[in-house]
Structure formats: structure tokens, C-alpha cells
Amino acid sequence: MKNIKYITLIALGLVACDPELENSIEDAGAYSAGTADFSKYVSVGNSLTAGFADGTVYRLGQEKSFPNILANQLSHAGGGVFTQPYVNDNIGGLLLNGTQISDPRMVLVYGPNGPEPTVLNATPTTEVSNINIGPYNNMGIPDAKVFHLGANGYGNLANLPNANPYFIRMASSANASVMEDVIAQNPTFFTLWIGANDILSYATSGGIGTDQAGNIDPSTYIREDITDPNVFASAYNDILTGLTANGAKGVVCNLPKVTDIPYFTTVPYNAIPMDAATAAGTNASYAGYNAILDGLTGTLLTANEAASRKVNFIAGQNPVLITDEDLTDISAVIVNPPFNVPAQQAALLAKLRPATQADLIILPTSSVLGELADPANPASVIGVGVPLNDSQALTEIEISSIENARVQFNATISALANANPDVILVDMAARLGELNNGGIPFSGGTVTSTYASGGGFSLDGVHPTARGYAIIANTVIDAINTNFNATIPKVDPGYYPTVYID
Secondary structure, three states: OOOOOOOOOOOOOEEOOOOOOOOOOOOHHHOOOOOOOOOOEEEEEOHHHHOOEOOEOOHHHHHOOHHHHHHHHHHHHOOOOOOOOOOOOOOOOEEEOOEEEEOOOEEEEEEOOEEEEEEOOOOOOOEOOOOOOOOOOEEEOOOOOHHHOOOOOOOOHHHOOOOOHHHHOOOOOOOOOHHHHHHOOOOOEEEEEOOOHHHHHHHHOOOOOOEOOOOOOHHHOOOOOEOOHHHHHHHHHHHHHHHHOOOOEEEEEOOOOHHHOHHHHOEOOOOEEEOHHHHHHHHHHHHHHHHHHHHHEOOOEOHHHHHHHOOOOOOEEEOOEEEOOOOOOOHHHHOOOOOOOOHHHHHHHOOEEEOOOOOEEOHHHHHOOOOEOOOOOOOOEEOOOEOEOHHHEEOHHHHHHHHHHHHHHHHHHHHHHHOOOOEEEEOHHHHHHHHHOOOEEEOOEEEEOOOOOOEOEOOOOOOEOHHHHHHHHHHHHHHHHHHHOOOOOOOOHHHOOOEEEO
């Protein structure tokens, strides 16, 4: 069995050029700010604010970030200059003292198996230590969690790896916090979209981190942890208080359902095709394992757990075998009599089970499914003879932790926004959820969440395309017009590109 490819591409929505950024607007004098003041607009957030796409920050992505699109439209109603911490090129990626620390952007490359997402074969030229002192109107910091925005030294080169390389290259001073740089600009209007990374990093890592609910000391967290809801609430309140202290009005966005993005929905749980003969042969190799589970039932394992771990392939599509860290570890038992399983094999069987519809297989795993973990061992097929590791799948329990945290975070965002009459809450969760439920129509078609061809998400499967960011900008404009009695013109998403072909 060879690599399993999941991408079916259609010509519509794929672009190799850079079309016009926005609709032409002829009647500039006809637009009004209503009760808002857009003269100093500042956007605060993470990668979704920075214009991150295709796995990195690159120039075209920044130019089509949702705040930059929004700022262009606000300029027709008194909006001022909008500055961004531009990187050097459209290669993407970062260097630190000449050493590459993050990859270039992803593009579609036509190969023998058709178009495939591939990291651009180029070397980044943006050097982190070449600091372009801000602050900037776009204060979107990729990888930032909510509590990072108030942390002094988050942009200090000397604090790496705990500092953020994106903020290092744009901080006004080494020890300034993101919020200090935001507030120093005295914004009259703001957008705030922060909090996704407080669950996303856990999700994209396959849940290798910890749900830190109950731990209010974020200095003890690692990148892949879920933020405690009280820590989230305190940090978010501080951010919003700082933004509105001088009378600024603004928009806050809640958090979409993380597990609805293509990174988690593209690879099916039953991604292993087999004919009857192959299934029978594979089942024979797992007969001993199933017998071990029977032998442990009633002692180490409950009947339900033993049943959930048994392997039985059939002719047709079969579940991927995964490692579930929440299962009982049987390795220490089965290496001993009466089982006498070799230690290496016991380690593979330790927490193995077939995936179910409630589990999610992570997108990058598609590049290794069906490959041999050991080229010299034809039985070491990844996903069949060798289970996916913990970082390659999300289990039902891990998904529940992510969703529980998101619900609590959104409750905080909603409560704090509703307590301030000058702050609008935009239900971005509902809006982006439409991408999975029939899509969002525009003048030239419909944008969906289908990986690569749907037009909504870039090739990293997490961040929007320029077209997706245009839809986000329009959603914010709708809220501004409705709540501040403004008449800001929207953009046509059809003028914005989706994925790029190299």
C-alpha cells in the first residue's frame, strides 16, 4: 500500500496569479463612519490577524490579512494609515542569525500523482534579529496565547525560546508587551480576535499537552497545553480593559470550532482500503493480540475496553490503528508469561486500538499512512502494522477537552463584550461554521472548508486563504454597519485568491 492521497482539486478557485485586492469604489464620499471613529484602527490578535496562510507569514498573505482588507474599506470613512510588520518576501519562513527556524510557505506542485501541497523549495530571507521597531497597526502575533499579550519580554531576543520570534522583529523595545505597544498608539477603533491558540496548539499537536484547567500559573504551561479558563478570563479582561480605557470602540470575535477545520476533517478515520485476502491475512497477524485482550479481560481490562481495542479488518475501508494515551498500558504485562510478547512489539500494542468516527486523523498524517515504518519490514505499514502515534490523531476524550475549553472561552468573550456598549461581539464561530454546512456564497460561487479546493482554507489546513480573510473582513464590516450606524463598503471575495500553484 502506498501513500494515501486525499486531495481532489478542481480548477475553480485555484490561482497562480495575484488578482485585484478589492472592488473599485467610485462614490468614496457616500460612506460614513456612523458613531465610530476609524482614524486610528489597531488590530490585536494572533496568526489569524497577522494574515498567516499556507503554513507561514509571507508578503501576499499579509497584504490580504483581514485587518488590512478591513482598513482599506475603513479608509473610505475616515480610516487612517494602516501599517503592518511586513516580512521580506513571498517565500515565508524565518531566519535567526542566518539559521532557518521556520519553513517557507506551502504551494501546490504538480507531480506524478497530481497536484500535492509542498513546502516551497526556497530559503527564507526574513531575519528575526533585524528588528523593525513598531508599534504597528496590525498587532497580530502568530502563536500568541491570550496571556502572552500582556507579558513583558515576549519580544526580547534574549528570552528565546520563551519569546516570540514574530514579536521580536516588531516590538517597540525588547521588554515591551504586545498590549503596551497597542495602547501606546491610542487607538480610536480596534478589532480583537485572540484565544484560538489557547486550544489550537493542543489540538494540532494531537493532544500531547495537558488540559491545564485548575492550574492558574501559565508560567508552568508548555506550548501544547490548554489554558485554564480563569487565566483566560483574567487575561482577556485585561486586554479589553486596556483597549477601551480611552474610549475606543471596537469589535471582538469569538472562537470557531477548532475541530471543524480541514486539518482535522480531511483524512477519514477509515482511511485503510483492503481487499478480502489482505484483510484475512492481516487479521491472522492480530489473532494473538485479540487473544491477549481476552486474557486480560476482567483483570487489567474491562470487557468494553478490551472490545474497543480488538482489531478486525474487512474487505473495504478500515479504521486506522492509533495509539490512545487514555487507554490502559498493557505492555508491562504482556512481556511476561504467559504472553511473552517481545518488548518492541509489546510497546506497539501497549495502547493500540482502531480509530472510530469520534476520532480525528490529523492532516499531515496522510503523507505517511500506508508507508513502511521500517523499509526492511513489510509488515510495518503505518496505520496497519504500526499504529499512529499520539501526535497524529485526536481521540474523543481529547476533542471533548478542546470543545469544553472553547465553550468556556467564548462565554468569557461574550460576557465581557456584552458588558461594554462600545464593543461589538461578532459570532465568528457561527460564520465560519457555515463553511462546513453548505458553504458561504459569493458573486462567483461558494466558499467551503474542503481542503485545497473549497477556497476557504489555505494549504496548512488551519488558516484561511485570502478569500477566506475577505469573508471574515466582510463579516466584521456587517457588524460595524449594523451596530455603529456606519456605511462601510464590503469587498467581493471573488477578487481574492485561494491556493497558489507553483
